[in-house]
Amino acid sequence: MKTADDAIRRAIIEDYGVVGRPPEPDLEGLVQLAATVCDVPTAVINLIDDRFQHQIAAVGFEPSDCSREDSMCAVVFRKPGHTVVRDATLDDRFASNPFVTGEIANVRFYASSPLVTPVGVPIGSICVFDDYARDLADDDSAALKLIAHQIVDVLELRRITRELGESNEQLESFAAQVAHDLRNPLTALTGYIELAAEVPEVADLPAATRALSRAESAAERMAGMIGRLLDYARVGGAPLRPKAVDVAPLVSATVEDLRSAGVDHDAEVIVDASTTVNGDPTLLGVLIQNLVGNAIKFAGARGDRPRVEVRTEAVTGGVRLTVDDNGRGIPEDERDLVFEPLERGSNTDAPGFGIGLSTCRRVVEAHGGRIGIDTAPLGGARVWAVFPA
Structure with missing residues (x-):
């Protein structure tokens, strides 16, 4: 009865997502470890649902499925603790089981440890067995329990990784669709604002002129958000075309764009980037635009002249890029959070949409690198990225 x-x-x-697929290498390694530790020729990881026992990794034979009624582990996997049976033919729970009687196998020694999820649901077991009656040392029994925990950790990591991948795909699709849906009407709106500003009757009315100026600024901010959404959606959508990239011209272009838009805050930008970065020039341009733009935006928050320093240097196995500012910095407990989409940490009054740093992380990870945040020598934030050589 179900x-x-x-x-x-x-x-x-x-x-x-492991049933019906080739065994995961990590799971194969753990089942091999169980067999070695317990000094038996055969071991298996079983997942047991309402109908079947699914052998998802095994050593000593090829994994397969069998009915739950035939499973030895199905008898005990929902009970806490180990099961160790010296001779299954002498145990009432297993003596008539087809794995013991010879119908399927001739198991004598049997030991198992349940696989219990973090929410407390038993889903199967790791079991070891032999054709000869024998005992299991206490240390080996304890090791089998530890291996069971490791198996659950591997399964959980696989689930979380897949769910994050699906979430990112959905967010990419959403970002691209929103950007597409907003861009055309926004372009039309901007055009109407420009036309209205040129009407003589409107130009002679200071209040109307101020209102149109504010509307134009709002449209520009919306265009910026759409651009950020498109950047986020594009990262990972096309194959990388890596080459040796000089970062200095990318920084100069970013600063020039900010100066043209009137948002460079008279920042002093120092560049020491003689070491090239091996990467896709387009994606690295997006990275620099976001990192330097963010640094300038937050620099000088303590009353000093805004200062930003951009450097590249060779490190073991790759190149490190750092962008420092003299702003207020980012609290240590928020340094992972701000890389999530639409997250700005506790600094909710700051301009922006919480998309830039998440885009930066996607760019760096697309290159096989790592990104993080520390405290800058200037007193503000240091965002660093390490790219493989």
Whole structure:
């Protein structure tokens, strides 16, 4: 008879996405470790739903599926603790099981440890067995328990990684669609604002002129947000075309763009970037635009003249890019959070949309690199990115 627990267990197993697929190398390694530690020729990782026992990795034989009724582990996996049986033919729970009677196998020694999810749902077991009766040392039994925990960790990591991938794909699609849907009407709106500003009757009215100026500024901010959304959606959508890239011209172009838009804040920008970065020039341009633009935006927040320093240097196995500012910095407990889409940490009054740093992370990770935030020698934030050589 199926129960609510069976339905939950089956849903969890489906979420892990390992049934019916080739064994995961990490799981194969753990099942091999279990067999080695317990000094047995055969071991298997079983996931057990309401109908079947799924052998998702094994050593000593090829993994397959069998009915839950035939499973030895199905008898004990929902009970806490180890099961260690010296001779299964002498145990009432297993003596008539087809894995013991010779119908499927001739198991004598059997030991298993349940696989329990972080929310407390048992989903199967790691079991070891042999054709000869024998005992299992306490240390080996404890090791089997640790391996069971590691197996669950691998399954959870696989699930989380897949869910994050699906979430990113959905966000990319959403960003691209929103940007596309907004760009055309925004272009039309900007055109109407420009036309209205040229009407003589409107130009002679100071209040109307101020209102149109504010509307134009709002349209420009919206255009900036659309551009950021498109940048985010594009990262990872096309193959990289890496080459040796000089960062200095990218910084100069960014500063010039900000100066033309009147948002450079008279910042002093120092560039020491003689070491080239191996990467896609277009994506690195997006990275520099976001990092330098952010640094200038927040620099000088303590009353000093805004100062930004951009450097590249060779490190073991690659190149490190750093962008420092003399702003207020980013609290240590928010340095991971601000890389998430639409997150700005506690600095919610700052201009922007919370998309720039998440785009930067996608650019760096697309190159196989890493990105993070520290405290800058200037007193503000240091955003660093390391690219492989």
